[in-house]
Amino acid sequence: MIVVEIDTREFTRKARQMGIFRADQLPFALANTLNDTMFKDTRPQIIGPTWSAAFTKRNAGLPRAAINVEKASKAKLSAGVFDALGKADLAVHAQGGAKTHSGTLAVPVLSRVRLHARGKTPWARELERRFSARAVRKTAKGLFVGKGGRLHLYFAFKGGAHLGKRFAFYEDFARRSVAGIRTRFPAHAQRAVATAFGR
Structure with a gap:
């Protein structure tokens, strides 16, 4: 599994710049940002364009069944996507190497x-x-x-058998996750603070 782990210092600075900082609400905003990014940006990229570029789709439901999300929480500021089936040697396709059998x-x-x-x-x-x-x-x-x-x-x-690197899982995960977090954090930070103050 590949995950995003958050260093909260940068996000604390960003929240202060926005003038909406509440320390107790920051983990809530970060967890929602991570989960939103995984479900709406990263996983759709991996099961859609990334998968299609690497494999011939003989079973249209396989990508959706294989790639699942591990969610973040206020206590665990990390989230990721992983191969839930473990049947398609996805990790080897993503890195290249010997097929395990x-x-x-x-x-x-x-x-x-x-x-x-x-x-x-x-x-x-x-x-x-x-x-x-x-x-x-x-x-x-x-x-x-x-x-x-x-x-x-x-x-x-x-x-x-040796499988060549063909599945751009790590590259597309990093690209879509970073872009999604940057885009989604401000709205989640504002929402968390508004909720805290009952607005």
């Missing part, structure tokens, strides 16, 4: 295996049901299907 990876041959919103067709475990047990051959190199007198590779076995 226990055992051997069965990598589909895309000319024979179709990828879609619910995964792939066929799955490796479905080959025998789809083509018959006699037609399927498993070797050290992968899973093959015999058709027309020849073996056709459907899944190649690999010990691991």
Whole structure:
């Protein structure tokens, strides 16, 4: 998870410049600013343009389900977004590196295996049901299907995979969060003080 943590000194100075400073209301204003920014600026950026630029959307609901917000409070002035599902190797796509997996990876041959919103067709475990047990051959190199007198590779076995950096998660998080906080803080500070004085 990546979070924004607030150093309140800059915001205290800003509140004093605005002439609306109330020390006991500052954490309330900051927490609301952070939460507003995460829900209205940062998360929409990550699940929208950032995701679309990095991945082919086969499942339109996946970004919204994967990226959640951790909210700030008056006692905890930090907020962020995180991968709630942990299934798409998003952290590796954001930094580049080795794909984590226990055992051997069965990598589909895309000319024979179709990828879609619910995964792939066929799955490796479905080959025998789809083509018959006699037609399927498993070797050290992968899973093959015999058709027309020849073996056709459907899944190649690999010990691991390297994913390149393609998901601008950290860059877009920082850009949208900083811009959102700067834009939203003055209104939240004024609202907090007005509430404190019963206006």
